[in-house]
Amino acid sequence: MREFDIDLLSNTIESMILDVATNIPSDVLSSLKEGLKIEESPLGKDVLNRIIENDELAKFKNLPMCQDTGIVIVFLEIGFDVHFSGDIYDAINIGVHNAYINGFLRKSVVKHPLDRINTKDNTPAIVHIKLVPGDKVKIDLSIKGAGSENVSLVKMLSPLDGIDGIKKLVLNTINDAGGKPCPPIIVGLGIGGDLEKSALLAKEALLRDIDDENDDPILNKLEKELKEDINNLGIGPMGFGGRLTCLAVKIKSYPCHIASLPVAINIQCHASRHKTKVI
Numbered sequence: 001m002r003e004f005d006i007d008l009l010s011n012t013i014e015s016m017i018l019d020v021a022t023n024i025p026s027d028v029l030s031s032l033k034e035g036l037k038i039e040e041s042p043l044g045k046d047v048l049n050r051i052i053e054n055d056e057l058a059k060f061k062n063l064p065m066c067q068d069t070g071i072v073i074v075f076l077e078i079g080f081d082v083h084f085s086g087d088i089y090d091a092i093n094i095g096v097h098n099a100y101i102n103g104f105l106r107k108s109v110v111k112h113p114l115d116r117i118n119t120k121d122n123t124p125a126i127v128h129i130k131l132v133p134g135d136k137v138k139i140d141l142s143i144k145g146a147g148s149e150n151v152s153l154v155k156m157l158s159p160l161d162g163i164d165g166i167k168k169l170v171l172n173t174i175n176d177a178g179g180k181p182c183p184p185i186i187v188g189l190g191i192g193g194d195l196e197k198s199a200l201l202a203k204e205a206l207l208r209d210i211d212d213e214n215d216d217p218i219l220n221k222l223e224k225e226l227k228e229d230i231n232n233l234g235i236g237p238m239g240f241g242g243r244l245t246c247l248a249v250k251i252k253s254y255p256c257h258i259a260s261l262p263v264a265i266n267i268q269c270h271a272s273r274h275k276t277k278v279i
Contacts, residue, residue, distance in 0.1 A: 013091075036052075040242065044244060066269075076130070077140075078137055080131060080133055140207050152265055154265075158261060180239070182269035182271070183236070188205035188252075188265075188266040191253045191261070192261075199266070201252040206266060
């Protein structure tokens, strides 16, 4: 049995938040630069150049790349042979508190969804825990802004809707969203499971690298087709029109009931702030 110091979890969460708030992942930045080659709109190219300049300045000056510094989502994979010295949830929220206070990041979390009183330290985080073999702890952390989250959805389709129904739902959702999620976007899709499982799958899908290939041939094909279809909508960078609306589509699936086809669409803006660490 491995004894895991709970302070290590707090400190790791804090450092990961401060990193992702200011340093865009290299694969995302590279994808934005590649997008300049296919963008046909002069205004679209100008917007992309400004996004890239913003991201590079954020990294150089160690400042947040976006004023919406998000809500913290943490996926933990904990080995069966790990024993924590304290409360995991408290430790994560201490890390969040310290990051947002010490890093002067905007506090965007309210204690109750109806009275809207700010918690003033961006706690609590949203935490998902999975138990796996081994003695390691894997942390997948993202900070998710509201602009893209607010245009995400879950829909219970009929199995008869099939792939065509999924495509129609995705394209209608993104077309209706327009420039609200700050395109170019990354689209996470969760297909299968049930209501809440599909949403979780969509969120997890956004943690994948932009240039990785889906191992499932059906989903691989669907990812590529949807990306092309989305980019044909003409929404363009920040909704000003153009060729580049979507950097990538990432899909995760799960078995489901014979009578249902749950589909969750989780949209991520161009500031795809996430990081993985194994301790």
